[in-house]
Amino acid sequence: MKRQHRLTQQHIWLLCLTLPWLFVLFGLMTGSQSLGWLLQDPTGQVILWQVRLPRVVLAFLIGAALAAAGVLIQGMVRNPLADPGLIGVSGGAAVAAAAFVVAASYWSLPVWGQPVMAFLGGMAALLLVMRLSLQGNSLHAMSFLILAGIAINVLAGALIGLLSYMATDSALRQITFWSMGSLASANWYWNAGLAGLLLLGAVFWPSRLRHLDALLVGEVEARSMGVDVPRLQWSVVIWVALLVGVAVSAAGMIGFIGLISPHIARLLTGASHRRVLPLSVLLGGCLLVLADMISRTLIAPALLPIGIVTTLVGAPLFITLLVREKRRLASW
């Protein structure tokens, strides 16, 4: 029989305890200067602990947050090809955050307003996409989901372009970094915020993961088994908007992590959310640390925006997935 050698829950916990440290260590060792020099030199120490470490940790946390958002949204719309970037949530969050940055360059606004705006922007985009796609039969919904995502992304691109004409120089630089995805703004405030959010999720979600499994069987089936589906959908919407909102505020649009990590996780461990969610979070974190290592070394000492790295790897992979999905549907 197929799939006997899946990762079990125990394997996943073991990986969770070991892999993050390993990847953070790799991340610290990689860069334009060698670790040996950094440890000996006083300036090096500063670079290591105040530049490299927060950056590597932020990469891990953002990867984890985006992967979690990917798992949740794929479960909710019952489509393994959904991704916060593809269906326009990141775009909505980025427009709102960019609008805030432009506004903040004219008036004095509180700093926390930016992630809040990103959250609201992401949520608005998500609700619009849901309204357009979560009706009728599922195949109908599937194509509508992608089309709605395209529409929102195109609109987001145009609005960000419009905003960049109104922006001051410093705001413009930030918006440009955002639209390509960048970890340059890494600091411990972002890290603490993201870590707190992920911990809160780790408390909130475990008891609801079986409900998501039931939803995979079908909406009618899930409801007949006692799942309050609208409430579950609202939980997903709010959490995806939160995770993507904070991730986008911190590092801009980083695509495909939310698509690839759950996909690899499902190949390794099947579809049960009790295994897929923790494993995806772990993989997402590790993958983004890896992408950051590439972005820092490929054209060193210059930095390649991390969003370009993930898209260069992710887009061809997405096309491969589409081809496989098409074959699977055709073989029915």
Added chain:
Amino acid sequence: MVALMTLTGIGVTKGQSPILSNIDMAIQPGELLMLVGPNGAGKSTLLSLLAGLSEPSCGTLSLQQRAGHSLTRREWANWVAFVPQLTSMGFPLTVEEVIALGDMGNQQGVVQQRRRLRQALTSWELDYFAQQEVRVLSGGEQQRTQLARSWLQATHNNNQLWLLDEPLSALDLRHQQQCMQHIMALKAQGKSIVMVVHDLNLARRFADRVALLRCGQLVACGAPAEVLTLPQVQSVFQVDVQWQSQWLSWS
């Protein structure tokens, strides 16, 4: 006897067109009620009403003498189990994982849940497929997986009503027999079963009562011999039928 579920003047409209109108019926404890009728007669709509999955446009529905709309999803699920018509699944959940969901609302120990899951796998002959992905199985095997999942929910102590929408449609002869045996076993425990079927002879043989629907109307409801008469079947299904020994047959 106090009815398990009572429907009074139930009507459902979608847009302008009525799907069901003026349905009065009661489901008694421990009975096997079969819904029959042509395609589009409203059988599945009626079944989803009984499962509490949709709200009637007019009329009232009560379960265990409580108004249907006042019950939470969890309460419905504790009393009523439901197998809708088979839909495809895009995600690689295994047979075992899907069946185990049937015990989701069940507050019991891990050991007990494992035992019940084993029992479900064995009694629906799915042991061999336990670790397989549901989506790669044949239609009949997928159907049995969904039946076993719902059976797990229906066999729980509190559960009183098992609703099945064309459960036998994808099953081979052996598993049709097996499914009917499970249904009769649950009936013997005093639980009620309502199922949609297309095989009128099956309804004649097993049902305590048959409800005949046409165009959203309840044409007749009662003992199979009284409801499934030649003139009634001929007029509702618009087909020329006759008796061949004791079975209804079309020519």
